[in-house]
Amino acid sequence: MQKHNCRIGFNDGLLMAIGIPLFSLIIPIVFFNCRFNRPPFLTWEKYFTTLLITSLIxxxxxxxxxxxxxxxxxxxxVRKRLxxxxxxxxxxxxxxxxIMGIFTENIFKDEHINLSNADIIIHSNSAAIFSTIMIIAVYESIFFMRQLRHSVEVTENLKRESLKAQLDALRTQVNPHFLFNNLNTLSSLIPENPKHAVDFVQQLSKVYxxxxxxxxxxxxxxxxxxxxLNAYTFLLKTRFEKNLEVNINIPPEKMQQKIVPLSLQILMENAIKHNIxxxxxxxxxxxxxxxGSLVISNNLQMKNQINESTGIGLDNIRNRYKLISERPVKVTESETNFTVSIPLIDN
Structure with missing residues (x-):
């Protein structure tokens, strides 16, 4: 990949290599009526002077x-920037x-060019402004086209990631292990505590x-x-009983803010999956x-797993947040705690 200034948005080396000499050739011809075959002649001195000024501008x-x-x-x-x-x-x-014209105005003085010093400066500034407008048009056109293409590609990728995250979340909930654990819990509840079993089924239905x-x-x-999340917590606490403690402390004024769907469930599921x-x-x-963020934190007591965590759940949450927020998902891990902060979005 070619290196370029990230603020320019593309490698403009070739554009400058062609554009500067070309403008330096066009300006004396168009604005000072210089020609190769008749007076006023386009001399090398005029060309290189124009080339120097054009390059600096x-x-x-x-x-x-x-x-x-x-x-x-x-x-x-963008409007403010432009x-x-x-x-x-x-x-x-x-x-x-x-300023540069003051030092170079004699170069364009010619017996065949009936222009005063003021006229030369006016013609020169007209040429410079014309060149600047063309530069802005070319750079901004290429920049916006590339930004548009990049934006479309990123949006499509993130949409695919979002769909994949949603499908993964759905697949996770209907996988055999989840069903087995919940059905096994339910089968033990039915004879011992039928009322609790009914509540369990209702909460399970709520999750789906x-x-x-x-x-x-x-x-x-x-x-x-x-x-x-409360329904999901009910299922987990029924299964793990006193071995699992979930504390939810959210101020009422935060309830109307938004997050990406299923993020809390995925993060809680990860905590159960990777910890004793x-x-x-x-x-x-x-x-x-x-x-301004929602924080999910758990004490760290990692299981001895043969395969390391792939981090797919966290990656999915990160990618879905890119669709709706410029604020990143933050993950911090210490010797005792694992914490994930996800941005709260204003409604």
Missing amino acids: WLGNRFIMVYSRKKFPLFYD IFQSGLMFVFTVTANT RHILEVKDEKSILLKDELEV VSSGKPLQINVFTEN
């Missing part, structure tokens, strides 16, 4: 473009061209219904996700809000 405007994109990097700042960038380019172009309802959603209310849950080592999972 091109590179200066290129720097302004990079600076403007750094100052206004977000998409919704206004700021165009104004700065205009001032730089006229100022730089006028939620998966089907949110399969096409990019985000859902935290309140709705927590309702299903026993009477000797009870697992504690805490769910709370902090600094």
Whole structure:
């Protein structure tokens, strides 16, 4: 892959190699009526002078473009950036061209060119402004086309990731191990505690219904996700009893914010999957809000697994968040705790 300034968006070396000499040739012909076969002649001195001025103005405007994109990097700042960038380019172009024109105006003085010094500066500035407009048009056109193509590719990839995450979540819930564990728990409940068994079936049904309802959603209310998390917690606590402790502490004012669907369920499932849950080592999972994020934290007591975790669940959550938020999913791990922070999205 060719290296290029990430603010420019493409490798403009070839564009400059062709554009600068070409503009340096066109400007004397168009704006000063110079010709090869008749006076006023287009001499090497005129060409190289124009080449020097064009190069300095091109590179200066290129720097302004990079600076403007750094100052206004977000998409919704494009209009503001273009206004700021165009104004700065205009001032730089006229100022730089006028200053350099003072030292080079004699080169374009010719007995066949009936122009005063002021006329030469006006023609020169007209040429410089024309060149600047063309530079902006070429750079911005290529930049926007590449950004559009990249945006489409990223969006399509993230949509596929989102669909894959939803299908993976659904597949996880209907896999044989999940069904076996829940059916085994249910079979033991029926003779011992029929009422609890009925509650268990209702909560299990609630989990499945939620998966089907949110399969096409990019985000859902935290309140709705927590309702299903409570149902899922009910299933887990029925299975693990006192060996699992889940503490959910969410302020009421946060309930109308949004998160990606099934994220809490996947994170809780990961905690159960990768950590020991026993009477000797009870697992504690805490769910709370902090600094505009929803935090899921558990004490770390990793199982001795033959295969290391692939991190697919976390990757799916990260990729789905890229669709709806610029804030990243944060994962921190210490000797005693594993914590995941997922952004809360304003409704």
